[in-house]
Amino acid sequence: MAQLFFHYGAMNSGKSIEILKVAHNYEEQNKQVILMTSGIDNRTKVGEISSRIGLRRDALPIFDDSNVLEMVKKNNDDAACVLIDEAQFLKKHHILELAKVVDDLDIPVMTYGLKNDFMNELFEGSKYLLLYADKLAEMKTICWFCKRKAEMNLRVSNGKPVYEGEQVQIGGNEAYYPVCRRHYFNPLMEATKE
Known part of the structure; x- marks a missing residue:
């Protein structure tokens, strides 16, 4: 069936x-x-x-x-x-x-x-x-910033987290990070700078 x-x-x-x-x-x-x-x-x-x-x-x-x-x-x-x-x-x-x-x-x-x-x-x-x-x-993956399970998607723009805007913005790693709840609210943006 x-x-x-x-x-x-x-x-x-x-x-x-x-x-x-x-x-x-x-x-x-x-x-x-x-x-x-x-x-x-x-x-x-x-x-x-x-x-x-x-x-x-x-x-x-x-x-x-x-x-x-x-x-x-x-x-x-x-x-x-x-x-x-x-x-x-x-x-x-x-x-x-x-x-x-x-x-x-x-x-x-x-x-x-x-x-x-x-x-x-x-x-x-x-x-x-x-x-x-x-x-x-x-389907599981790990948080961009730690070893926890990622459950959320953090949108980023110019190295800063974005929490409002249009729902759909097509993008990949340049625009979104998979994150756990803790790092969704407190992203370690300094850790992503080169």
């Missing part, structure tokens, strides 16, 4: 490399996967899943007005699994469409993304995945 999975973690927890690994494992067994990612993530290019260690794969971009159920139906040639990166940027209707992929088409869907933003608010996609997913799995 197919299920909807949400794998979440702070920045640098290996979400993108994990999705590429899962795709490889399916394809090595000659099973088709449908790779998708948010259309607003343009760090490398729109419609590409890119890991920090350099592995990349083309993926179908999901935009705000995309119908994910119809996209899966159109690209389904006996797909064994749907894999979605940057799921935090999805909208509520996308999550409900993914539930239909699972329930009506009997295709497992594995989503990967951040749970919370830099202000520790849930992203829309994450909120509805937490509500509708059959299985939740935390």
Whole structure:
């Protein structure tokens, strides 16, 4: 029986490399996967899943007005699994469409993304995945400043922490650090200077 999975973690927890690994494992067994990612993530290019260690794969971009159920139906040639990166940027209707992929088409869907933003608010996609997913799995990483588990994402600008602003700002290590709660509120910014 197919299920909807949400794998979440702070920045640098290996979400993108994990999705590429899962795709490889399916394809090595000659099973088709449908790779998708948010259309607003343009760090490398729109419609590409890119890991920090350099592995990349083309993926179908999901935009705000995309119908994910119809996209899966159109690209389904006996797909064994749907894999979605940057799921935090999805909208509520996308999550409900993914539930239909699972329930009506009997295709497992594995989503990967951040749970919370830099202000520790849930992203829309994450909120509805937490509500509708059959299985939740935390992907862990360590704090940028200590050995504790990172649970939050600290936005930085010009060497200073940022706690307000637009929810979405695409970026990597130049803009975000994975941090524990203690260092979210008291970042050791001096330790990051060269």
